Amino acid sequence: MTVDIRRAGDRAQTKIDWLDSRHSFSFGSHYEPENTHHGLLLVNNDDVVKPGTGFDTHPHRDMEIVTWVLRGSLVHQDSTGNSGVIYPGLAQRMSAGRGILHSEKNDSWTLTGSGTHDEPVHFVQMWVVPDESGIDPGYQQLEIDDELLRGGLVTIASGMPQHADHAAITIHNQHAALHGARMQNGESIELPVAQYLHLFVARGEVTLEGAGPIREGDAVRFTASGGQRVTASAPAEILVWEMHAGLAAA
Numbered sequence: 001m002t003v004d005i006r007r008a009g010d011r012a013q014t015k016i017d018w019l020d021s022r023h024s025f026s027f028g029s030h031y032e033p034e035n036t037h038h039g040l041l042l043v044n045n046d047d048v049v050k051p052g053t054g055f056d057t058h059p060h061r062d063m064e065i066v067t068w069v070l071r072g073s074l075v076h077q078d079s080t081g082n083s084g085v086i087y088p089g090l091a092q093r094m095s096a097g098r099g100i101l102h103s104e105k106n107d108s109w110t111l112t113g114s115g116t117h118d119e120p121v122h123f124v125q126m127w128v129v130p131d132e133s134g135i136d137p138g139y140q141q142l143e144i145d146d147e148l149l150r151g152g153l154v155t156i157a158s159g160m161p162q163h164a165d166h167a168a169i170t171i172h173n174q175h176a177a178l179h180g181a182r183m184q185n186g187e188s189i190e191l192p193v194a195q196y197l198h199l200f201v202a203r204g205e206v207t208l209e210g211a212g213p214i215r216e217g218d219a220v221r222f223t224a225s226g227g228q229r230v231t232a233s234a235p236a237e238i239l240v241w242e243m244h245a246g247l248a249a250a
Contacts, residue, residue, distance in 0.1 A: 008217025
């Protein structure tokens with residue numbers, strides 16, 4: 001069993017006029033050969049995008065991409081004809097498959113017809129490898145009720161058979177699942193048992209049993225672990241990847 005705490009301030013950062021992005025793993029020009037993934041998780045980007053800006057149309061291939069908005073709204077458009085506004089509590093998955101083009105922008109007024117806004121969008125984007133390459137590109141989204149998210153760990157996305165009737169959205173990897181929770185001060189959850197776990201504190205602060213405070217932007221990488229309790233020491237939102245295989249075995 002290993003517990004590897006990665007602090008927020010140690011993440012690589014891409015900061016340009018319209019984007020402030022913090023990378024948990026190697027990404028873009030930020031390459032660290034010893035920090036390319038954990039389990040099946042290759043990307044955990046913590047992004048803030050200014051209004052009226054965003055990621056222009058760009059390609060992806062053979063990747064399951066899950067986006068979770070913390071604040072504001074994000075417009076998704078892709079080459080399969082899907083478009084929509086992603087907001088807090090709306091789980092979204094894009095399967096790149098054999099190839100897809102998409103854009104992500106903070107300009108919801110272009111779809112809703114409402115007035116422009118001046119609120120940045122803050123979201124976490126996570127990539128896991130699929131079980132099979134070259135599948136048809138796909139898209140799925142579903143809203144998760146706020147009350148449900150406040151009731152403990154909720155399965156946001158999963159390809160694991162045991163979550164077939166419980167996951168909000170599916171991913172094409174039978175060994176991986178993403179869970180989330182919104183916790184008030186003093187509330188606790190128990191981490192699942194798995195070969196690999198990745199705990200990310202998206203907002204607030206928690207205390208990890210046996211390890212102490214884990215603050216906003218911090219992450220913990222567990223190997224052959226689980227069962228520890230996570231307790232909110234302030235209102236918090238956490239994202240937990242449960243993975244029962246590593247990258248080489250995917």
